[in-house]
Amino acid sequence: MNFELKSLDLAACAAEKCDALVVLVPEAFAAGKDALSQLIAQARKIGDLDSKPGKLLQMYRPAAAAAVRVVLVGTGDGSVRQVRQAVANAVAAIKSPAVHKLIISFAGAPAQKAVRAVVQAVADTTYVYTTTKSKPEGRALSQVWLCAPDAALAKAELALGTATVAGVELAKEWANRPANHATPTMLGTAAKSLARFPKLSCEVLGPKEVAKLGMGSFMSVAQGSKEPLRFIVLRYNGTAKTVAPTVLVGKGITFDTGGISIKPSAEMDEMKFDMCGAASVLGVLRALADLKPVINVVGLIPACENMPDGGAVKPGDVVTSMSGQTIENLNTDAEGRLVLCDALTYAERFKPRAVIDIATLTGACVIALGGVRSGMFSSDDTLAAALLAAGESALDPCWRLPLDDEYGEGLKSNFADMANVAGRAGGAITAAKFLQRFTAKMPWGHLDIAGTAWKSGAAKGATGRPVGLLLDYVLAQAAAPVLPAKTATKTVAKPKAPVKVAVPRKVSVK
Ligand code: BES
Numbered sequence: 039m040n041f042e043l044k045s046l047d048l049a050a051c052a053a054e055k056c057d058a059l060v061v062l063v064p065e066a067f068a069a070g071k072d073a074l075s076q077l078i079a080q081a082r083k084i085g086d087l088d089s090k091p092g093k094l095l096q097m098y099r100p101a102a103a104a105a106v107r108v109v110l111v112g113t114g115d116g117s118v119r120q121v122r123q124a125v126a127n128a129v130a131a132i133k134s135p136a137v138h139k140l141i142i143s144f145a146g147a148p149a150q151k152a153v154r155a156v157v158q159a160v161a162d163t164t165y166v167y168t169t170t171k172s173k174p175e176g177r178a179l180s181q182v183w184l185c186a187p188d189a190a191l192a193k194a195e196l197a198l199g200t201a202t203v204a205g206v207e208l209a210k211e212w213a214n215r216p217a218n219h220a221t222p223t224m225l226g227t228a229a230k231s232l233a234r235f236p237k238l239s240c241e242v243l244g245p246k247e248v249a250k251l252g253m254g255s256f257m258s259v260a261q262g263s264k265e266p267l268r269f270i271v272l273r274y275n276g277t278a279k280t281v282a283p284t285v286l287v288g289k290g291i292t293f294d295t296g297g298i299s300i301k302p303s304a305e306m307d308e309m310k311f312d313m314c315g316a317a318s319v320l321g322v323l324r325a326l327a328d329l330k331p332v333i334n335v336v337g338l339i340p341a342c343e344n345m346p347d348g349g350a351v352k353p354g355d356v357v358t359s360m361s362g363q364t365i366e367n368l369n370t371d372a373e374g375r376l377v378l379c380d381a382l383t384y385a386e387r388f389k390p391r392a393v394i395d396i397a398t399l400t401g402a403c404v405i406a407l408g409g410v411r412s413g414m415f416s417s418d419d420t421l422a423a424a425l426l427a428a429g430e431s432a433l434d435p436c437w438r439l440p441l442d443d444e445y446g447e448g449l450k451s452n453f454a455d456m457a458n459v460a461g462r463a464g465g466a467i468t469a470a471k472f473l474q475r476f477t478a479k480m481p482w483g484h485l486d487i488a489g490t491a492w493k494s495g496a497a498k499g500a501t502g503r504p505v506g507l508l509l510d511y512v513l514a515q516a517a518a519p520v521l522p523a524k525t526a527t528k529t530v531a532k533p534k535a536p537v538k539v540a541v542p543r544k545v546s547v548k
Protein backbone atom coordinates (compact mmCIF):
# COMPACT_ATOMS: atom_id res chain seq x y z
CA MET A 39 0.00 0.00 0.00
CA ASN A 40 1.42 3.31 -1.07
CA PHE A 41 0.67 6.61 0.66
CA GLU A 42 1.22 10.00 -0.97
CA LEU A 43 0.74 13.55 0.24
CA LYS A 44 -0.97 15.96 -2.18
CA SER A 45 -1.60 19.67 -1.81
CA LEU A 46 -5.09 19.53 -3.26
CA ASP A 47 -8.20 21.33 -2.05
CA LEU A 48 -11.57 19.66 -1.83
CA ALA A 49 -12.67 20.78 -5.29
CA ALA A 50 -9.53 19.30 -6.83
CA CYS A 51 -10.04 16.05 -4.91
CA ALA A 52 -13.60 15.83 -6.13
CA ALA A 53 -12.37 16.09 -9.71
CA GLU A 54 -9.95 13.15 -9.30
CA LYS A 55 -11.02 9.73 -10.50
CA CYS A 56 -10.73 7.14 -7.71
CA ASP A 57 -12.56 4.17 -6.23
CA ALA A 58 -13.36 6.04 -3.04
CA LEU A 59 -13.15 9.54 -1.66
CA VAL A 60 -13.31 10.12 2.08
CA VAL A 61 -13.93 13.70 3.13
CA LEU A 62 -12.99 14.56 6.70
CA VAL A 63 -15.33 17.37 7.61
CA PRO A 64 -14.06 19.57 10.43
CA GLU A 65 -16.34 21.54 12.74
CA ALA A 66 -15.15 24.77 11.13
CA PHE A 67 -15.74 23.62 7.55
CA ALA A 68 -15.84 26.60 5.20
CA ALA A 69 -17.85 25.71 2.11
CA GLY A 70 -16.38 26.81 -1.19
CA LYS A 71 -18.33 27.29 -4.39
CA ASP A 72 -17.65 23.80 -5.72
CA ALA A 73 -20.48 21.27 -5.89
CA LEU A 74 -19.12 18.90 -3.22
CA SER A 75 -18.63 21.73 -0.72
CA GLN A 76 -22.17 22.86 -1.37
CA LEU A 77 -23.43 19.33 -0.81
CA ILE A 78 -21.58 19.10 2.50
CA ALA A 79 -22.91 22.47 3.64
CA GLN A 80 -26.43 21.37 2.76
CA ALA A 81 -26.12 18.03 4.56
CA ARG A 82 -24.82 19.79 7.67
CA LYS A 83 -27.63 22.36 7.59
CA ILE A 84 -30.32 19.70 7.39
CA GLY A 85 -28.62 17.61 10.09
CA ASP A 86 -27.72 14.63 7.90
CA LEU A 87 -24.08 15.14 8.73
CA ASP A 88 -22.92 16.11 12.17
CA SER A 89 -19.48 16.44 13.62
CA LYS A 90 -19.52 13.19 15.62
CA PRO A 91 -16.70 11.03 14.27
CA GLY A 92 -18.88 7.93 14.17
CA LYS A 93 -21.46 9.46 11.84
CA LEU A 94 -21.09 8.78 8.14
CA LEU A 95 -22.88 9.96 5.06
CA GLN A 96 -22.25 7.59 2.15
CA MET A 97 -22.90 8.23 -1.53
CA TYR A 98 -22.47 6.26 -4.74
CA ARG A 99 -21.37 8.06 -7.89
CA PRO A 100 -22.68 11.44 -6.80
CA ALA A 101 -22.72 14.10 -9.49
CA ALA A 102 -20.53 16.28 -7.30
CA ALA A 103 -17.47 13.99 -7.53
CA ALA A 104 -15.55 11.79 -9.97
CA ALA A 105 -15.14 9.10 -7.29
CA VAL A 106 -17.23 5.94 -7.38
CA ARG A 107 -17.86 6.00 -3.63
CA VAL A 108 -17.90 9.08 -1.45
CA VAL A 109 -18.01 9.08 2.33
CA LEU A 110 -18.44 12.26 4.33
CA VAL A 111 -17.41 11.98 7.94
CA GLY A 112 -17.26 14.51 10.75
CA THR A 113 -14.00 14.74 12.67
CA GLY A 114 -15.51 15.68 16.03
CA ASP A 115 -13.33 18.02 18.04
CA GLY A 116 -10.58 17.69 15.43
CA SER A 117 -8.25 15.96 17.88
CA VAL A 118 -5.90 13.36 16.45
CA ARG A 119 -7.87 10.69 18.30
CA GLN A 120 -11.16 11.73 16.77
CA VAL A 121 -9.66 12.03 13.29
CA ARG A 122 -8.31 8.50 13.68
CA GLN A 123 -11.76 7.26 14.70
CA ALA A 124 -13.41 9.04 11.79
CA VAL A 125 -10.96 7.57 9.28
CA ALA A 126 -11.33 4.07 10.73
CA ASN A 127 -15.13 4.25 10.45
CA ALA A 128 -15.11 5.73 6.97
CA VAL A 129 -12.58 3.26 5.58
CA ALA A 130 -14.43 0.32 7.15
CA ALA A 131 -17.55 1.49 5.32
CA ILE A 132 -15.91 1.44 1.89
CA LYS A 133 -13.84 -1.70 2.41
CA SER A 134 -14.35 -3.73 -0.74
CA PRO A 135 -12.22 -5.78 -3.13
CA ALA A 136 -13.04 -3.12 -5.73
CA VAL A 137 -11.45 -0.24 -3.83
CA HIS A 138 -7.85 0.14 -4.98
CA LYS A 139 -7.39 3.87 -5.00
CA LEU A 140 -8.55 5.97 -2.07
CA ILE A 141 -8.38 9.71 -1.64
CA ILE A 142 -8.70 11.22 1.82
CA SER A 143 -9.39 14.95 1.86
CA PHE A 144 -8.89 17.01 4.98
CA ALA A 145 -11.36 19.49 3.49
CA GLY A 146 -9.35 22.58 4.27
CA ALA A 147 -8.25 21.59 7.76
CA PRO A 148 -4.53 21.29 8.58
CA ALA A 149 -3.38 17.69 8.42
CA GLN A 150 0.15 17.74 9.71
CA LYS A 151 -0.40 16.52 13.25
CA ALA A 152 -2.93 13.87 12.21
CA VAL A 153 -1.14 12.31 9.24
CA ARG A 154 0.56 9.54 11.20
CA ALA A 155 -2.71 8.50 12.86
CA VAL A 156 -4.58 8.60 9.54
CA VAL A 157 -2.00 6.38 7.86
CA GLN A 158 -2.19 3.95 10.78
CA ALA A 159 -5.99 3.93 10.79
CA VAL A 160 -6.18 3.19 7.06
CA ALA A 161 -3.64 0.37 7.43
CA ASP A 162 -5.31 -1.06 10.52
CA THR A 163 -8.78 -1.09 8.98
CA THR A 164 -7.66 -2.73 5.74
CA TYR A 165 -5.20 -5.24 7.23
CA VAL A 166 -5.87 -8.88 6.35
CA TYR A 167 -4.05 -11.94 7.60
CA THR A 168 -3.54 -14.45 4.78
CA THR A 169 -0.51 -16.62 5.54
CA THR A 170 -2.32 -19.84 6.40
CA LYS A 171 -5.33 -19.48 4.05
CA SER A 172 -5.40 -21.72 1.00
CA LYS A 173 -6.88 -18.97 -1.21
CA PRO A 174 -5.39 -15.81 0.17
CA GLU A 175 -7.27 -12.62 -0.54
CA GLY A 176 -5.02 -9.84 0.57
CA ARG A 177 -5.62 -6.13 0.94
CA ALA A 178 -7.17 -4.67 -2.19
CA LEU A 179 -6.29 -1.07 -1.39
CA SER A 180 -3.00 -0.14 -3.03
CA GLN A 181 -2.90 3.62 -3.41
CA VAL A 182 -3.86 6.26 -0.86
CA TRP A 183 -3.65 10.02 -1.35
CA LEU A 184 -3.77 12.30 1.66
CA CYS A 185 -4.86 15.74 0.54
CA ALA A 186 -4.59 18.91 2.59
CA PRO A 187 -3.41 22.50 2.22
CA ASP A 188 -0.33 21.81 4.36
CA ALA A 189 0.37 18.38 2.86
CA ALA A 190 3.94 19.27 1.95
CA LEU A 191 4.74 20.04 5.60
CA ALA A 192 3.66 16.61 6.75
CA LYS A 193 6.49 14.68 5.08
CA ALA A 194 8.15 13.59 8.33
CA GLU A 195 4.81 12.53 9.80
CA LEU A 196 4.07 10.48 6.69
CA ALA A 197 7.44 8.75 6.97
CA LEU A 198 6.79 8.07 10.64
CA GLY A 199 3.32 6.75 9.81
CA THR A 200 4.44 4.39 7.06
CA ALA A 201 7.39 3.12 9.11
CA THR A 202 5.06 2.50 12.05
CA VAL A 203 2.72 0.60 9.75
CA ALA A 204 5.59 -1.56 8.47
CA GLY A 205 6.51 -2.36 12.08
CA VAL A 206 2.95 -2.94 13.24
CA GLU A 207 2.21 -5.22 10.30
CA LEU A 208 5.31 -7.30 10.90
CA ALA A 209 4.27 -7.64 14.53
CA LYS A 210 0.70 -8.58 13.55
CA GLU A 211 1.92 -11.14 11.04
CA TRP A 212 4.07 -13.04 13.52
CA ALA A 213 1.59 -12.71 16.36
CA ASN A 214 -1.32 -13.95 14.23
CA ARG A 215 0.48 -16.98 12.88
CA PRO A 216 -0.61 -20.17 14.57
CA ALA A 217 2.01 -21.68 16.90
CA ASN A 218 2.92 -24.41 14.39
CA HIS A 219 3.74 -21.68 11.88
CA ALA A 220 5.60 -19.51 14.39
CA THR A 221 7.91 -21.81 16.34
CA PRO A 222 10.92 -20.42 18.23
CA THR A 223 13.08 -21.53 15.30
CA MET A 224 10.85 -19.69 12.81
CA LEU A 225 10.91 -16.56 14.97
CA GLY A 226 14.68 -16.79 14.92
CA THR A 227 14.65 -16.99 11.13
CA ALA A 228 12.29 -14.00 10.93
CA ALA A 229 14.63 -11.99 13.15
CA LYS A 230 17.63 -13.02 11.03
CA SER A 231 15.91 -11.85 7.90
CA LEU A 232 15.64 -8.35 9.42
CA ALA A 233 19.42 -8.19 9.23
CA ARG A 234 19.01 -7.62 5.47
CA PHE A 235 18.34 -3.97 6.33
CA PRO A 236 21.29 -1.64 6.75
CA LYS A 237 22.19 -0.86 10.40
CA LEU A 238 20.44 -4.03 11.61
CA SER A 239 22.22 -7.16 12.72
CA CYS A 240 21.02 -10.34 14.36
CA GLU A 241 22.39 -13.29 16.25
CA VAL A 242 20.31 -16.31 17.25
CA LEU A 243 21.46 -18.56 20.09
CA GLY A 244 20.29 -22.15 20.54
CA PRO A 245 20.06 -24.49 23.57
CA LYS A 246 23.81 -25.08 23.83
CA GLU A 247 24.78 -21.42 23.92
CA VAL A 248 21.95 -20.61 26.30
CA ALA A 249 23.10 -23.38 28.64
CA LYS A 250 26.60 -21.94 28.52
CA LEU A 251 25.25 -18.56 29.56
CA GLY A 252 23.64 -20.23 32.58
CA MET A 253 20.06 -19.30 31.73
CA GLY A 254 18.65 -22.05 33.94
CA SER A 255 15.33 -20.32 34.41
CA PHE A 256 14.65 -19.84 30.68
CA MET A 257 15.80 -23.41 29.95
CA SER A 258 13.43 -24.87 32.54
CA VAL A 259 10.42 -23.44 30.69
CA ALA A 260 11.59 -24.84 27.35
CA GLN A 261 12.41 -28.33 28.63
CA GLY A 262 8.86 -29.69 28.23
CA SER A 263 8.76 -29.02 24.51
CA LYS A 264 10.10 -30.81 21.45
CA GLU A 265 10.75 -27.41 19.88
CA PRO A 266 14.24 -26.18 20.76
CA LEU A 267 14.44 -22.74 22.38
CA ARG A 268 15.95 -19.71 20.69
CA PHE A 269 17.50 -16.60 22.20
CA ILE A 270 17.38 -13.78 19.68
CA VAL A 271 19.71 -10.79 19.85
CA LEU A 272 18.85 -8.02 17.39
CA ARG A 273 20.74 -4.76 17.13
CA TYR A 274 19.91 -1.48 15.51
CA ASN A 275 23.10 0.58 15.28
CA GLY A 276 22.13 4.12 14.35
CA THR A 277 25.03 5.86 16.05
CA ALA A 278 28.45 5.36 17.65
CA LYS A 279 28.97 2.12 19.57
CA THR A 280 29.87 4.16 22.65
CA VAL A 281 26.33 5.52 22.93
CA ALA A 282 24.35 3.43 25.40
CA PRO A 283 21.45 1.60 23.77
CA THR A 284 17.86 1.16 24.84
CA VAL A 285 17.27 -2.57 25.29
CA LEU A 286 13.84 -3.99 24.48
CA VAL A 287 13.08 -7.47 25.82
CA GLY A 288 10.06 -9.26 24.32
CA LYS A 289 8.38 -12.31 25.85
CA GLY A 290 8.44 -14.95 23.13
CA ILE A 291 6.36 -17.87 24.40
CA THR A 292 5.20 -19.19 21.04
CA PHE A 293 2.53 -21.26 22.80
CA ASP A 294 1.56 -21.27 26.46
CA THR A 295 -0.35 -24.38 27.55
CA GLY A 296 0.48 -23.55 31.16
CA GLY A 297 2.79 -26.58 31.31
CA ILE A 298 2.06 -29.10 34.11
CA SER A 299 -0.10 -26.39 35.77
CA ILE A 300 -2.14 -26.73 32.59
CA LYS A 301 -4.66 -24.13 31.47
CA PRO A 302 -8.34 -24.88 30.85
CA SER A 303 -9.18 -25.66 27.18
CA ALA A 304 -11.54 -22.77 26.53
CA GLU A 305 -9.81 -20.15 24.41
CA MET A 306 -6.45 -21.83 24.87
CA ASP A 307 -5.83 -21.21 21.17
CA GLU A 308 -5.29 -17.56 22.08
CA MET A 309 -2.08 -18.54 23.83
CA LYS A 310 -0.44 -18.52 20.41
CA PHE A 311 -0.43 -14.76 21.07
CA ASP A 312 1.88 -15.24 24.05
CA MET A 313 4.74 -14.02 21.87
CA CYS A 314 3.20 -10.62 21.14
CA GLY A 315 5.94 -8.94 23.18
CA ALA A 316 8.53 -10.59 20.94
CA ALA A 317 6.54 -9.61 17.84
CA SER A 318 6.47 -5.99 18.99
CA VAL A 319 10.26 -5.99 19.36
CA LEU A 320 10.60 -7.28 15.77
CA GLY A 321 8.15 -4.57 14.70
CA VAL A 322 10.06 -1.73 16.36
CA LEU A 323 13.36 -2.84 14.81
CA ARG A 324 11.67 -3.08 11.40
CA ALA A 325 10.38 0.49 11.72
CA LEU A 326 13.79 1.75 12.83
CA ALA A 327 15.28 0.28 9.66
CA ASP A 328 13.07 2.71 7.71
CA LEU A 329 13.47 5.77 9.94
CA LYS A 330 17.21 5.50 10.61
CA PRO A 331 17.25 7.61 13.79
CA VAL A 332 20.54 8.42 15.50
CA ILE A 333 20.19 5.98 18.41
CA ASN A 334 21.16 2.46 19.35
CA VAL A 335 18.54 -0.14 20.19
CA VAL A 336 18.99 -3.78 21.15
CA GLY A 337 16.12 -6.27 20.92
CA LEU A 338 16.26 -9.45 23.01
CA ILE A 339 13.77 -12.29 22.59
CA PRO A 340 13.75 -15.43 24.71
CA ALA A 341 11.56 -17.74 22.61
CA CYS A 342 10.21 -21.18 23.54
CA GLU A 343 7.02 -23.16 24.06
CA ASN A 344 5.52 -23.88 27.49
CA MET A 345 4.36 -27.51 27.24
CA PRO A 346 3.52 -30.38 29.61
CA ASP A 347 5.48 -33.56 28.94
CA GLY A 348 7.52 -36.21 30.72
CA GLY A 349 10.49 -33.90 30.73
CA ALA A 350 8.63 -30.75 31.71
CA VAL A 351 9.50 -28.68 34.75
CA LYS A 352 7.32 -29.64 37.73
CA PRO A 353 5.66 -27.53 40.39
CA GLY A 354 8.14 -27.29 43.25
CA ASP A 355 11.23 -27.60 41.07
CA VAL A 356 13.96 -25.13 41.92
CA VAL A 357 16.04 -23.62 39.12
CA THR A 358 19.03 -21.29 39.08
CA SER A 359 18.68 -18.16 36.97
CA MET A 360 21.53 -16.54 35.06
CA SER A 361 21.75 -13.95 37.86
CA GLY A 362 22.56 -16.74 40.32
CA GLN A 363 19.28 -16.27 42.19
CA THR A 364 17.32 -19.49 42.68
CA ILE A 365 13.61 -19.74 41.90
CA GLU A 366 11.00 -22.20 43.14
CA ASN A 367 8.51 -22.88 40.36
CA LEU A 368 5.20 -23.01 42.22
CA ASN A 369 3.10 -22.62 39.09
CA THR A 370 4.45 -23.60 35.70
CA ASP A 371 1.88 -21.28 34.09
CA ALA A 372 3.82 -18.29 35.45
CA GLU A 373 6.47 -18.97 32.81
CA GLY A 374 6.78 -15.54 31.20
CA ARG A 375 8.71 -14.08 34.12
CA LEU A 376 10.99 -17.15 34.07
CA VAL A 377 12.14 -16.52 30.53
CA LEU A 378 12.25 -12.74 30.94
CA CYS A 379 14.40 -12.75 34.07
CA ASP A 380 17.33 -14.37 32.28
CA ALA A 381 16.96 -12.05 29.30
CA LEU A 382 16.97 -9.07 31.69
CA THR A 383 20.20 -10.32 33.25
CA TYR A 384 21.66 -10.71 29.75
CA ALA A 385 20.65 -7.08 29.03
CA GLU A 386 23.11 -5.85 31.71
CA ARG A 387 26.05 -6.44 29.38
CA PHE A 388 24.87 -3.63 27.10
CA LYS A 389 24.99 -1.10 29.95
CA PRO A 390 21.69 0.23 28.63
CA ARG A 391 20.35 3.73 29.16
CA ALA A 392 17.11 1.85 29.87
CA VAL A 393 15.78 -1.68 29.55
CA ILE A 394 12.10 -2.18 28.79
CA ASP A 395 10.43 -5.56 28.73
CA ILE A 396 7.19 -6.15 26.87
CA ALA A 397 5.10 -9.16 27.81
CA THR A 398 1.66 -10.72 27.69
CA LEU A 399 2.42 -11.47 31.30
CA THR A 400 -0.73 -11.72 33.41
CA GLY A 401 -4.44 -12.33 33.15
CA ALA A 402 -4.63 -10.02 36.17
CA CYS A 403 -3.56 -7.08 34.01
CA VAL A 404 -6.47 -7.79 31.66
CA ILE A 405 -8.80 -7.60 34.65
CA ALA A 406 -7.18 -4.40 35.91
CA LEU A 407 -7.00 -2.35 32.70
CA GLY A 408 -8.94 -4.22 30.03
CA GLY A 409 -7.99 -3.70 26.41
CA VAL A 410 -7.53 0.06 26.40
CA ARG A 411 -4.28 0.73 28.25
CA SER A 412 -1.26 -1.50 28.69
CA GLY A 413 0.03 -1.90 32.23
CA MET A 414 3.26 0.02 32.80
CA PHE A 415 5.72 -0.36 35.66
CA SER A 416 9.00 1.36 36.24
CA SER A 417 11.58 1.73 38.93
CA ASP A 418 12.51 5.10 37.42
CA ASP A 419 10.13 8.08 37.43
CA THR A 420 11.73 9.75 34.41
CA LEU A 421 11.41 6.57 32.38
CA ALA A 422 7.82 6.08 33.53
CA ALA A 423 6.93 9.62 32.48
CA ALA A 424 8.57 9.09 29.09
CA LEU A 425 6.68 5.84 28.47
CA LEU A 426 3.40 7.43 29.51
CA ALA A 427 4.00 10.38 27.18
CA ALA A 428 5.01 8.12 24.30
CA GLY A 429 1.79 6.15 24.74
CA GLU A 430 -0.30 9.31 24.63
CA SER A 431 1.37 10.77 21.55
CA ALA A 432 1.25 7.48 19.64
CA LEU A 433 -2.39 6.85 20.70
CA ASP A 434 -1.12 3.59 22.14
CA PRO A 435 -1.66 4.41 25.80
CA CYS A 436 -0.43 2.78 28.98
CA TRP A 437 -1.06 3.33 32.67
CA ARG A 438 1.44 3.19 35.49
CA LEU A 439 0.89 0.66 38.27
CA PRO A 440 2.76 0.66 41.59
CA LEU A 441 5.81 -1.30 42.73
CA ASP A 442 5.68 -0.90 46.53
CA ASP A 443 7.98 -3.41 48.20
CA GLU A 444 5.08 -4.85 50.18
CA TYR A 445 3.72 -6.30 46.93
CA GLY A 446 6.83 -8.46 46.67
CA GLU A 447 6.41 -10.13 50.06
CA GLY A 448 4.30 -12.96 48.67
CA LEU A 449 7.20 -14.15 46.53
CA LYS A 450 8.94 -15.68 49.60
CA SER A 451 9.94 -19.31 49.25
CA ASN A 452 11.06 -21.85 51.86
CA PHE A 453 13.23 -23.64 49.31
CA ALA A 454 14.71 -20.98 47.03
CA ASP A 455 15.56 -17.28 46.95
CA MET A 456 12.07 -16.60 45.66
CA ALA A 457 8.97 -18.26 44.29
CA ASN A 458 7.66 -17.47 40.81
CA VAL A 459 4.15 -16.63 42.06
CA ALA A 460 2.52 -14.85 44.99
CA GLY A 461 -1.21 -14.98 45.78
CA ARG A 462 -3.96 -14.09 43.33
CA ALA A 463 -4.34 -10.52 44.58
CA GLY A 464 -2.49 -7.87 42.59
CA GLY A 465 -1.19 -10.48 40.16
CA ALA A 466 0.09 -8.02 37.54
CA ILE A 467 2.05 -6.19 40.23
CA THR A 468 3.55 -9.26 41.89
CA ALA A 469 4.73 -10.43 38.45
CA ALA A 470 6.42 -7.06 37.97
CA LYS A 471 7.96 -7.32 41.45
CA PHE A 472 9.46 -10.65 40.43
CA LEU A 473 11.05 -9.09 37.32
CA GLN A 474 12.31 -6.11 39.29
CA ARG A 475 14.64 -8.42 41.22
CA PHE A 476 16.65 -8.88 38.03
CA THR A 477 16.99 -5.22 37.09
CA ALA A 478 18.78 -3.53 39.98
CA LYS A 479 21.65 -2.43 37.74
CA MET A 480 19.60 -0.59 35.08
CA PRO A 481 16.71 1.85 34.74
CA TRP A 482 13.90 -0.57 33.99
CA GLY A 483 10.41 -0.39 32.56
CA HIS A 484 7.88 -3.18 32.08
CA LEU A 485 4.82 -3.20 29.82
CA ASP A 486 2.19 -5.84 30.53
CA ILE A 487 0.34 -6.07 27.23
CA ALA A 488 -1.87 -9.07 28.07
CA GLY A 489 -5.01 -6.96 27.49
CA THR A 490 -3.89 -4.84 24.56
CA ALA A 491 -1.81 -7.07 22.26
CA TRP A 492 -4.72 -8.91 20.66
CA LYS A 493 -8.48 -8.90 20.36
CA SER A 494 -10.73 -11.88 21.08
CA GLY A 495 -14.10 -12.82 19.59
CA ALA A 496 -15.18 -12.11 16.02
CA ALA A 497 -12.33 -9.65 15.48
CA LYS A 498 -9.78 -12.10 16.88
CA GLY A 499 -6.32 -10.95 15.89
CA ALA A 500 -3.19 -9.12 16.92
CA THR A 501 -3.28 -5.35 17.32
CA GLY A 502 0.41 -4.67 16.74
CA ARG A 503 0.54 -2.83 20.07
CA PRO A 504 2.73 -1.47 21.61
CA VAL A 505 4.92 -0.89 18.54
CA GLY A 506 3.62 2.70 18.30
CA LEU A 507 4.37 3.49 21.95
CA LEU A 508 7.84 1.97 21.84
CA LEU A 509 8.75 3.73 18.61
CA ASP A 510 7.73 7.08 20.02
CA TYR A 511 9.75 6.34 23.12
CA VAL A 512 12.97 5.39 21.35
CA LEU A 513 12.68 8.21 18.81
CA ALA A 514 12.37 10.68 21.67
CA GLN A 515 15.77 9.41 22.78
CA ALA A 516 17.17 10.63 19.47
CA ALA A 517 15.83 14.09 20.24
CA ALA A 518 17.35 14.00 23.74
CA PRO A 519 20.89 15.32 24.08
CA VAL A 520 23.45 12.65 23.26
CA LEU A 521 25.89 11.97 26.05
CA PRO A 522 29.55 12.61 25.26
CA ALA A 523 31.11 9.40 24.00
CA LYS A 524 33.55 9.00 26.90
CA THR A 525 31.11 9.47 29.73
CA ALA A 526 28.33 7.60 27.96
CA THR A 527 29.44 4.20 29.12
CA LYS A 528 30.16 5.41 32.64
CA THR A 529 26.85 7.13 33.26
CA VAL A 530 24.65 4.50 31.70
CA ALA A 531 23.11 3.28 34.91
CA LYS A 532 21.41 6.63 35.34
CA PRO A 533 21.96 9.02 32.44
CA LYS A 534 22.47 12.56 33.69
CA ALA A 535 20.75 14.00 30.68
CA PRO A 536 17.03 13.87 31.38
CA VAL A 537 15.07 11.67 29.02
CA LYS A 538 13.42 14.40 27.06
CA VAL A 539 10.00 13.60 25.76
CA ALA A 540 9.47 15.13 22.40
CA VAL A 541 7.36 14.37 19.41
CA PRO A 542 9.98 12.87 17.12
CA ARG A 543 10.00 15.54 14.46
CA LYS A 544 13.74 15.26 14.07
CA VAL A 545 13.90 11.72 12.76
CA SER A 546 16.04 11.58 9.71
CA VAL A 547 13.95 10.41 6.84
CA LYS A 548 15.40 9.10 3.65
N1 BES B 1 0.42 -15.82 29.13
C1 BES B 1 -0.22 -15.83 30.38
C2 BES B 1 -0.94 -14.54 30.71
C3 BES B 1 -2.23 -14.30 29.99
C4 BES B 1 -3.36 -15.00 30.33
C5 BES B 1 -2.31 -13.33 29.03
C6 BES B 1 -4.56 -14.74 29.69
C7 BES B 1 -3.50 -13.06 28.41
C8 BES B 1 -4.63 -13.77 28.72
C9 BES B 1 0.81 -16.09 31.49
O1 BES B 1 1.86 -16.90 31.16
C10 BES B 1 0.07 -16.74 32.61
O2 BES B 1 -0.40 -17.82 32.41
N2 BES B 1 0.00 -16.06 33.74
C11 BES B 1 -0.70 -16.56 34.87
C12 BES B 1 0.10 -16.24 36.10
C13 BES B 1 -0.42 -16.93 37.33
C14 BES B 1 -0.20 -18.42 37.25
C15 BES B 1 0.30 -16.34 38.53
C16 BES B 1 -2.07 -15.90 34.92
O3 BES B 1 -2.17 -14.70 34.62
O4 BES B 1 -3.04 -16.57 35.20
Ligand code: MN
Binds near residue numbers: 294344372373374
Ligand atom coordinates in the same frame (compact mmCIF):
# COMPACT_ATOMS: atom_id res chain seq x y z
MN1 MN C 1 1.39 -18.97 31.43
Ligand code: ZN
Binds near residue numbers: 294371373399
Ligand atom coordinates in the same frame (compact mmCIF):
# COMPACT_ATOMS: atom_id res chain seq x y z
ZN1 ZN D 1 2.37 -16.95 29.19
